[in-house]
Amino acid sequence: MKFDLSYRDKELSRITTKKNELIVIGGGITGAGIALDASSRGIQTVLLEKRDLASGTSGRSTKLIHGGLRYLRQLEFGLVKETGRERAILHKMAPTLVKPEPMLLPILKNGTLSLFEAIIGTWLYDTLAGVKKNERRKMLLKGSVRALEPALREDWIRSGIYYYEYQTDDARLTMEIAREAAYRNASVITYAKVKGFLFDSSKKIIGVCVDDLLNGKSYEIKADVVVNATGHWTDITSRLNNLNSNIVLKKTKGIHIVVDAANLPIGQAIYTEALDRRMIFFIPKRGKVYIGTTDTDYYGDPDNPDITERDIDYLLSSANALFPSYKLKRTDVESGWAGIRPLVFKKETINNSTISRKDEIYLDKNSGLISIAGGKLTGFRKMAERITNIVEMKIKNRTTKCGTHNVLLHSSKTENNLPLNDYLYNCSNELVNRGFTRFTADDIVARYGTATKNIISGYDNMQHCNNSELRLLLAEYEYCKQHELCIFPSDFFMQRTGYIYFDIKKVNLYYTHVYEYEKKINNIHSTLIDSDYTLTTAILNSWIHK
Ligand SMILES: Cc1cc2nc3c(=O)[nH]c(=O)nc-3n(C[C@H](O)[C@H](O)[C@H](O)COP(=O)(O)OP(=O)(O)OC[C@H]3O[C@@H](n4cnc5c(N)ncnc54)[C@H](O)[C@@H]3O)c2cc1C
Structure with a gap:
């Protein structure tokens, strides 16, 4: 299945012309996790993200799936147990x-x-x-x-x-979870900023108003339930349309x-x-x-x-x-x-001792908005399960079991039941056979897992480019555009590959080529590409020339 701009266009016209069951606002790990759980339970789900997937905190963490050692100091034994179990499940997924x-x-x-x-x-x-x-x-x-x-x-x-x-790679984990939701029929729309809610005559939320940041249009999207999973924006989102919210975040x-x-x-x-x-x-x-x-x-x-x-x-x-x-x-x-x-303040007393690093769910009885904030990357599946139970009860008046612990993410799936490690080693060898160092080959495999084979065939098809390093970079870019809902080069350099963090010299060397390539594809307005170019240049300048 394509997970690209054409998917986005198709899904947008589908969700704006009918009433949906669930809208999740926020394409970080929390929102993506909820979209996966809900769509796995057959709830027709829309995930809306104002920028790229994981462009918020979910792409800016320490990138660890913790076992929960730190919670022992706060005597949170239950949390240590749950976190340890979650870690094992995420490794299996x-x-x-x-x-x-x-x-x-x-x-x-x-x-x-x-x-x-x-x-x-x-x-x-x-x-x-x-x-x-x-x-x-x-x-x-x-x-x-x-x-x-x-x-x-x-x-x-x-x-x-x-x-x-x-x-882990926090941003890729988020993208893969969102893509897995899309495979289960969820509509994942990035660059769609929620600017307000839609209400019925009794002031219950029945949908959202969205600005499409790719074409300047606005849409109304309707749904039975709306979940606000906007991370550190959760308090801001909960006050759209002057809603009276008690969410206070430090x-x-x-x-x-x-x-x-x-x-x-x-x-x-x-x-x-x-x-x-x-x-x-x-x-x-x-x-x-x-x-x-x-x-x-x-x-x-x-x-x-x-x-x-x-x-x-x-x-x-x-x-x-x-x-x-x-x-x-x-x-x-x-x-x-x-x-x-x-960090979540409990509403009763607002002082530092009541700040929690755990997640907190807020149910607004008047508007019906469900909000979730706080928590950890590590605990996203359990957070999603708790939210989806509430959502399912609201929509279907029953709850079914969460099955996300049985999901195997796309980049860990092999063909013909080949053992995973053999499959990955073969992919790495194929890159080495094309003249790349083992370091480069393993770096690609670590990122795309078994989907490395798509990058390799993209590389083989790109024969017009005779600089092998650039050719591999463009093959990666092309794959991310088609299968990872990568819209802009900056999404690629930051969230999809992390090159801007871990290989900034390569970005500096080749980024203009990637922008030229993007302009040739010509599916996004050139002024947006130009401002994305300015953004990438500014980030590079802030590091490279210091
Ligand atoms: C420095 C740091 C290190 C960390 N390290 C770890 C770690 O190693 N391990 C771990 O388990 N946890 C870690 N965490 C915690 C973890 O990263 C976060 O708990 C998690 O990423 C939060 O995910 P989220 O989806 O709730 O928020 P976010 O990832 O911030 O996602 C919220 C999304 O909502 C979108 N949004 C906001 N407003 C709107 C709107 N109006 N319309 C549409 N979309 C909107 C934003 O663009 C954003 O993408 C760390 C956190 C920090 C800050």
Whole structure:
């Protein structure tokens, strides 16, 4: 099935000419998860996203599917258990996208995490989260921590723990979940901004008004139920048409920076305490290491969270304190991203102690709007299940069982029941046979999984291009346009491939070619392509020329 502009056009004319069952606003992981669950239960669903899928926080996270270790500190045992179970399910749903990541947790001498707390905590974690035998935590003496990471500041280390987190590509996971919903008949429409609600005579919401950001038109889309899953915009969306909403979110910003692995050559991911005793991650990926995250109150533009020099200084000085010999400089920072956390205030008392990092569902009895905010990437399936139960009860007066734990995402499906790893290895070999390095081949396979074969056939067909690196990039672009609802080159460089974060030099080298190619296809108004070009250029300039 095509998941492209023609799909978008067809679905738009379908959903605007009839009454739908469910509209979900927000194409982050929460909205995509709800669309998948609802469409899997046979609910006719529309998913509306104002920009690209995962262009909000779902493409700007630490990219970990947590086992829930951090929740132990808040004694959230139930949450640890649920998170651990979810992690195993997500790995089964998408083995090519959700993979184990060995992680070193050094215990520092003057740190806030005591050895006792760490031992009990990780033991409890293994037990509650149902961690696989071969992934259970190992206690390390100082000497073993030093052997694993000789550059870690020696006089700070007391001991350590070796355990497993799972890593993912947050934006691709979101896209794949949304695409899976589309395979089940959901209408997934990006660049469709909800600007207001439609009401019946008793002031109940019966649909939404949408601006189509690709052609300037406006539409009315009707549905039995509307769900607001707009992440840190949830409070704003809940007040459209001056609705009286009690949703109060505290917004904090978290940034990550990317350096070349040669400048921070760590052996595995590290999770430890930063200078101010907040936890900090160092995660190797695609020949780079990303470092994060910050946690500062955010009152700025919700659509464009910025990265300040202060944010970068904080991460660099924490890295340099922990790894003094690497002496990271500002010029070593190649790229980065910023995401906003919507932390939920309970409405009764508004003070810091009532802020929760859990998700919260709000049912507006007057308008009928259902809103959900907070939560984690890791917990999206359970959040979707809870919302879909409510939606199904409203529409059909019954609930059926959630079956999303049985879904196998497209990029993890093989043909003829071939074992997945053999299939992926063959794909990688085919790229190597065409002259690419194993690193490049594995990078493509890590991104597209079994769909790499489509990229390869696109590459073979693109014989007019004699620069093999550009040819592969254009084959990727073409695939993303046809099968991943990629509308603009910036969607490609950010959400679909992450090149702007992990290979910004390649983007700088070739991005004008991708825009030229897009203009040749000529299916989007050229002024929109021009402003997308300006956006990409501005991002590149903000990093490359620093
Ligand atoms: C720095 C950071 C690191 C994190 N790391 C992790 C991690 O490692 N693991 C983990 O499990 N969780 C992590 N999280 C949490 C996780 O990323 C979020 O909980 C999750 O991505 C939120 O998804 P969402 O769909 O609710 O929101 P979003 O992804 O923000 O999606 C909301 C969407 O709604 C759209 N929208 C808004 N208004 C409208 C409108 N009017 N019309 C149409 N669409 C609209 C937006 O464009 C956006 O795409 C992290 C969060 C942050 C900030």
